[in-house]
Amino acid sequence: MKNILRRILLSFFLSLCILNLLLAQQNLDSILPVRGFCIGAPKPNDVDAFTKFIEQELKPRKVNTLILRVDYNYQFKSHPELIDTPSLSNSDVKKMVTVCKRNNIRIIPQINMLGHQSWANETYKLLSVYPQFDETPHVKMPAKYEWPNADNLYCKSYCPLHPEVHKIVFGLIDEICDAFETDAFHAGMDEVFYLGDDKCPRCSGRDKAELFAGEVRVLRDHLAQKNRQIWIWGDRLIDGKITGLGLWEASYNNTHRAIDMIPKDVIICDWHYERADKTPVYFAMKGLNVITCPWRMPSVAVIQTEDMVNFRKQSSEQMRNNFMGMMQTVWSDAGSFLDGFYGKTKDDKAGANTPWNCFRAMYDKIGQLR
Ligand SMILES: [Zn+2]
Secondary structure (H helix, E strand, C coil), rough: CCHHEEEEEEEEHHHHHHHHHHHHHHHHHHHHCCCEEEEECCCCCHHHHHHHHHHHHHHHCCCCCEECCCCEECCCCHHHHHHCCCCCCHHHHHHHHHHHHHCCCCCCCEEEECCCCCEECCHHHCCCCCCCHCCCCCCCCCCCCCCCCCCCCCCECCCCCCCCHHHHHHHHHHHHHHHHHCCCCECCCCCCCCCCCCCCCCCCCHHHHHHHHHHHHHHHHHHHCCCEEEECCCHHHEHHHHHHHHHHHECCCCCCHHHHHCCCCCCCEEECCCCCCHHHHHHHHCCCCCEEECCCCHHHHHHHHHHHHHHCCCHHHHHHHCEEEEEEEEEEEEHHHHHHHCCCCCCCCCCCCHHHHHHEEEEEEEEHHH
């Protein structure tokens, strides 16, 4: 009899614990639905260490969204001519997909669309293999890159109106989404400086906001055919001059009016690294879903997290769900981040302002929300 009573009490206690955990999880999901982490995909040699990091560091912090910037570093079967080195194999990707599935983490791959088709003096695969897609073929890549320069070259773009370009990029998008078994794709589209160039036979004279919005729509419509969402960075949709946010974090090239032209189901990743600007409200009031993205300043990330929680609390029912959550962004590949995170490398110049400190501080703050 005593034994039976003990068993009943024990099972009652266990159910209570499980119920508590479920409620805490539900509570966090309603306070901050998206808890993200965005990083350059690991090199093949770092895949195992990175999957361990997912299990040991992302899972306990309740991260539920992982964006991996893959670009051309995947062994594409549809376009082997575009494979960059080092390249992830399909089985490398499956390792990460499996661990994310096991831990209820949504995994979303990124390939930069439109802009970021070069970096410094290196032209990336799309434009080096298909130079006819270059929006500014007259701009020659410098032997030694420096900013500012006479061409205003930051990164090359592809021409969104070239009749052949989408056939190629759709192939890449479909294949990477299939490999990652995902229902969303991050198209990048940040810091597009070259757009509607005066010398482009297709784009010259056109409205740059319409060109940008047109490209978002083309990509969005393609993904929607397979019930996939499009995510993009938000900087081209903010007026850089009026806001004082400058030409990287916002737009100096008249793309900002595109905010009223893009479909409302585009997910906006709104990045601000030096200050907790209140731009999420602007996106949410336009009917767009927005996620705030810090990088390396822990103090800024904590304020941004508090802001996001408050925006949700202090908004109408209609607008509340447009404030989706927070995402830590890391602008290195996974291997270099892990070295910093585990203290193998030190960045003395950065002091406390490192992406790993920011990640820890932001998720400590999120942990307290429960
Ligand atoms: Zn063009």
